[in-house]
Amino acid sequence: MPMKHALTIFSFLLLTIFMFPATAQETAKANKGEGVLQFLKRFNRTKPFHMERFFELNRNKLDKNNGLQLDVTYTLPPLNNEGYEPLFGEKLAKYTIDSDELNGACFYLVSGHGGPDPGAIGELRGHPLHEDEYAYDITLRLARNLMSKGAKVHIIIQDAQDGIRDEKFLDVSDRETCMGQAIPLNQVKRLQQRCDKINELYKKDKEHYRRALFIHLDSRSESKQIDVFFYHYDGSVKGKHLANTLQNVFNRKYDKHQPLRGFSGTVSPRDLYVIKQTLPVAVFIELGNIQNSRDQQRFLLDDNRQALANWMCEGLIEDYKNYSKK
Structure with missing residues (x-):
């Protein structure tokens, strides 16, 4: 591989690391019939702050009753708040x-x-x-x-x-x-x-x-x-x-x-x-x-x-x- 191409790839990798840190938030989709509480419990988010943070992160992705929708990707709250x-x-x-x-x-x-x-x-x-x-x-x-x-x-x-x-x-x-x-x-x-x-x-x-x-x-x-x-x-x-x-x-x-x-x-x-x-x-x-x-x-x-x-x-x-x- 030519040196200049290797440097280009290396530079891109560095940029990617800084743009997308390892602490990026997790996402997931809900199972059929699953409510918010059950959804969060599946990912070991059982504290009151997990629920509060979930609604903050996904306010525009919920239905009119603040319920989960199928085929929608939801952002999980951090495990440690x-x-x-x-x-x-x-x-x-x-x-x-x-x-x-x-x-x-x-x-x-x-x-x-x-x-x-x-x-x-x-x-x-x-x-x-x-x-x-x-x-x-x-x-x-x-x-x-x-x-x-x-x-x-x-x-x-x-x-x-x-x-x-x-x-x-x-x-x-x-x-x-x-x-x-x-x-x-x-x-x-x-x-x-x-x-x-x-x-x-x-x-x-x-x-x-x-x-x-x-x-x-x-x-x-x-x-x-x-x-x-x-x-x-x-x-x-x-x-x-x-x-x-x-x-x-x-x-x-x-x-x-x-x-x-x-x-x-x-x-x-x-x-x-x-x-x-x-x-x-x-x-x-x-x-x-x-x-x-x-x-x-x-x-x-x-x-x-x-x-x-x-x-x-x-x-x-x-x-x-x-x-x-x-």
Whole structure:
């Protein structure tokens, strides 16, 4: 074979490999009389997310009753479900949905402040510490945890560039938006904007369990070390239950990891604008004092930011299991 023809074939093979990766999705045709459930079971796709993904992939190939048709080639959902969220950053945008324990749950996650308002500001060794940056990073970590458990998650405050970051000192910016909309400087307009967005989504969502979380850092005197505090709207039974569940998880974690320290974070009702104006059950969380050197370690270290996200996720799973059948 002439060398130039061999090079041409080799180049074509390389192009084919890159154009059609080995992870291409599988396809199959239905047997006579087979429903979607039986069809997916034949290919070992038995999880709720398999069914959901199948309908997404084959929406235009089903009959008017969402049934299968003969002689139609259907795309099978991936055996191991994966998700993609660019807000998590390039390295962590892809995530595996490793369980369906939060299937049927929907969360509206709001990191405090953002855009023209940095929120509380601390300082350590000449580095500015802005509440909105640290609250946002923890919120993204929580969102990724929840989504890996099968939950639907709306990230209300967004920064298209930051992603999840591991640095101790997070760069500050005013790029944050409310799901693409510029954040107003006026406080009431700023808070109303995020409430309106949550309520708009809430009216469209069909999940039977829907919860909003507002994640903040506090600012007090430098000497004042505080634990994580949980606030719910007065009169909200489910909001109080969620706040207490989260507090109980943090209590257990502190007993395990810092048994001599104890945990003094409390649950209390507060007439806060955002938890009063939003339609879903809501909890407002203060993660620590941004001015206090000991509290700062709670969110300066990326492992600690991840631990906060893990513990909140565990509390939300526990609350969901209590209410999922009610």
